[in-house]
Amino acid sequence: MRLCIGGIVEPGTTLANKTGGWRSFKPEYHYERCTKCGLCELLCPESCVTRGDEGYYEIDYDYCKGCGICAHECPTGTIEMVLEVK
Amino acid sequence: MAELKAELKVVEGSYAVAHAVKTCHPDVIAAYPITPQTHIAENLSQFNADGELGNCEYITVESEFSALSTLIGASATGARTYASTASQGLALMHEALFNAAGMRLPIVMTVANRALSAPLSIWNDQQDSIAQRDAGWIQLYAEDPQEAADMTPQAYKISEDRDVMTPAMICLDGFILTHVYEPVALLEEELTDEFLPPFNPEHILDPKNPETFGAFADPSIYTEFRYMQELGMREALKKIDPVAEEFREIYGRYYGGLLDEYRLDDAEIVLVAMGSIIGTIKDVIDEVRRDGIKAGLLKIRSFRPFPLDAVRKALKNAGIIVTLDKNISIGKCEGALCTEIKAALYNTKLDTPVVGYMLGHGGRDIPKEIIKKIIDEAKKSMKDGITIESTYADLKEEFV
Numbered sequence: 001m002r003l004c005i006g007g008i009v010e011p012g013t014t015l016a017n018k019t020g021g022w023r024s025f026k027p028e029y030h031y032e033r034c035t036k037c038g039l040c041e042l043l044c045p046e047s048c049v050t051r052g053d054e055g056y057y058e059i060d061y062d063y064c065k066g067c068g069i070c071a072h073e074c075p076t077g078t079i080e081m082v083l084e085v086k
Numbered sequence: 087m088a089e090l091k092a093e094l095k096v097v098e099g100s101y102a103v104a105h106a107v108k109t110c111h112p113d114v115i116a117a118y119p120i121t122p123q124t125h126i127a128e129n130l131s132q133f134n135a136d137g138e139l140g141n142c143e144y145i146t147v148e149s150e151f152s153a154l155s156t157l158i159g160a161s162a163t164g165a166r167t168y169a170s171t172a173s174q175g176l177a178l179m180h181e182a183l184f185n186a187a188g189m190r191l192p193i194v195m196t197v198a199n200r201a202l203s204a205p206l207s208i209w210n211d212q213q214d215s216i217a218q219r220d221a222g223w224i225q226l227y228a229e230d231p232q233e234a235a236d237m238t239p240q241a242y243k244i245s246e247d248r249d250v251m252t253p254a255m256i257c258l259d260g261f262i263l264t265h266v267y268e269p270v271a272l273l274e275e276e277l278t279d280e281f282l283p284p285f286n287p288e289h290i291l292d293p294k295n296p297e298t299f300g301a302f303a304d305p306s307i308y309t310e311f312r313y314m315q316e317l318g319m320r321e322a323l324k325k326i327d328p329v330a331e332e333f334r335e336i337y338g339r340y341y342g343g344l345l346d347e348y349r350l351d352d353a354e355i356v357l358v359a360m361g362s363i364i365g366t367i368k369d370v371i372d373e374v375r376r377d378g379i380k381a382g383l384l385k386i387r388s389f390r391p392f393p394l395d396a397v398r399k400a401l402k403n404a405g406i407i408v409t410l411d412k413n414i415s416i417g418k419c420e421g422a423l424c425t426e427i428k429a430a431l432y433n434t435k436l437d438t439p440v441v442g443y444m445l446g447h448g449g450r451d452i453p454k455e456i457i458k459k460i461i462d463e464a465k466k467s468m469k470d471g472i473t474i475e476s477t478y479a480d481l482k483e484e485f486v
Contacts (some may be wrong), residue, residue: 005251005302005314006190008289011296 019046023066025081031056040070060075092271092337099231099263100125103170103196103256106235108133109278110194110242113165116145116156120175121208122260123198127170150175154182154193156292161191162299166242169193172260173200173214180218186253187222187315192245192285193253194238198260199361199412202447209449210260211412212361216389216422222315224254224322225390227360232270233341234258236333239282240275241328246285249321259362259412263451271339281336323391325361327367344393346385347400349375349380353382354405355464358427360386363452370457381461386423397430406468407440408429408460410479412417414444418477419420441467442476450480 040057041049048060049070059070071079097105104126107115115134117127134144134226143160146305148155150171157167176197186193197215201207215225226241228234234256241254256262289297303311327343334340348368357367364385371381384392384400401407411421418425424442431438443460446452456479467473 003307003310003314004289005311005318006289006299007188007301007311009298013298013301017302048326055134 002034018062018063020060020064023061023064023084025066025068025073026061026084027059027064027066027068027079029057029059030078030080033076035076037075039073039075040079043069043073047067092274094136094269094271096267096269097231097272098125098268099234099258099266099268099270100198101129102231102235102272103238103258103264104129104133106238106273106278107140107168107196109273109275110168110232110282111143111166112168113142114143114145114157114160115139115168116147116153116446117168117170118147118153118161118175120148120150120172122200122210122264123170123172123175123196125264126196126198130168131237133452140157150178153183154179154186154195156191158182158186158189158191159291160184161193162189162291164285164287166246166285167191167193168195170196170198172198173202175216176214177202183218183221183223183253184392185300188311190251190315190318191253192242192251192287192300194241195246195253195255195409196234196238197255197257198264199257200260207448208260210262210362211447211449212257212259212270213413213447215255215257216413218255219422222252222319224252224319224388225392226254226257226388227386228256228263229265229341229362229364229385231258231266231268232339233265233271235273236337236339236341239278240329242285243282243332244322244325245320246287247325248288250318251287252315252318252322257361262362271337273337277336281333319391323388323393326388326391341389342385344388344391344396345400348383348385348389350382350384350400352380353403354380354468355408355461356382356384356401356404356406357408357410357461358384358401358423359387359410360389360423361412363412363446366454366456367410367453370454370461372454373454374461379461379465389422389426392426392430394430394471395429398436401427401431401438402436404438406464406472407438408464409440409442410460411442411444412446414447421443424476439467439472441472441474443479445474445479452480456480
């Protein structure tokens with residue numbers, strides 16, 4: 001591999017940097033409480049919450065750093081932060 | 087100085103620099119006025135208002151940090167960029183200086199050297215640019231307004247070289263050079279066009295072919311990016327002399343490349359300095375030589391890259407070396423030139439004593455008598471051995 005001066009790279013290279021590995025707590029959904037309000041998607045600072053087929057939300061664990069904002073803000077307590085086990 | 091082809095005009099130093107910048111056809115200028123750099127920014131602003139800068143975008147910013155950040159973006163799009171600043175302004179740019187150098191953006195900036203606060207001083211010394219020594223910028227020091235003006239197209243040519251791609255600071259002493267009126271050969275646009283090719287970088291920010299500049303580098307590759315900056319500096323080291331020669335061929339003026347010498351061939355006492363103090367030293371050398379004292383001068387033009395081999399060669403016959411610094415590393419009680427010159431001689435066969443003098447800080451005048459006194463002391467030290475490593479030459483001890 002040859003590096004380009006100036007740290008110049010093609011777009012999209014950060015996709016390879018799976019920041020999910022930084023996580024120590026993992027958000028998990030209990031969909032029975034979910035009202036599909038979408039606050040978790042709106043407030044996720046990493047944009048790794050997306051709306052699934054049935055309107056429920058899902059997390060991309062490759063990039064979720066486990067900040068817990070979604071769980072903190074969820075009005076119905078749908079999201080629980082559980083200790084990451086590796 | 088070599089023979090002058092051009093007509094001389096009496097102008098202020100700042101005008102000479104601004105005029106030189108104009109002939110280089112910058113695409114983007116961003117500068118925030120700060121004493122004693124203000125007249126450079128003002129003159130460029132006037133050229134812009136008068137339509138003399140062509141398509142140049144003169145961006146007025148709210149701080150020096152913004153000025154340099156603006157140019158980082160502009161330079162990455164392939165624009166030739168220019169800034170000027172001084173003192174606190176340069177200090178405010180500190181973070182962005184490293185970014186410009188790390189992204190390998192050949193921005194050229196004139197630094198009107200001024201002391202740093204506190205206490206507040208608007209007057210000249212070189213603490214501001216010396217404090218940015220390790221930012222990764224080429225640092226050139228001019229002796230007079232003509233040299234500062236002439237360094238401008240040279241700096242672009244060196245910086246924009248594809249093997250170099252490193253930003254450059256042209257340092258000239260504030261007030262002493264920025265505000266002096268003296269005869270200057272203003273750079274002819276046709277000659278600059280002949281001397282300086284258009285800026286044509288390999289990589290540019292282009293929406294059609296997106297790239298990221300200065301991307302994240304984890305520990306497995308960071309060292310290599312820094313080393314590549316060092317390689318760029320090494321290329322600059324090779325190119326500063328030939329570019330000065332090319333400049334001589336086209337414009338008929340020459341000041342040395344990496345360094346310059348004055349009556350050095352048979353000199354026993356060698357003074358090493360940079361900036362406007364050089365003129366005073368030359369006068370004193372002429373005077374003491376009439377009394378049979380063999381004094382000579384080594385003028386450092388390029389402080390970064392530091393011309394290690396050329397300095398060693400120039401100093402090999404010296405009996406004693408005296409460095410003159412308009413800056414201090416507090417806690418080491420010596421100036422940057424003193425440190426560098428001593429370091430340059432170590433690991434060689436030379437065992438020449440080096441004495442460092444600091445003077446002219448915060449705009450204190452440097453009369454010829456002080457240089458004479460320094461040479462007298464050096465003469466004594468050459469015979470009896472040195473008694474001090476480094477000291478102030480003009481300290482008023484009664485005030486302390």
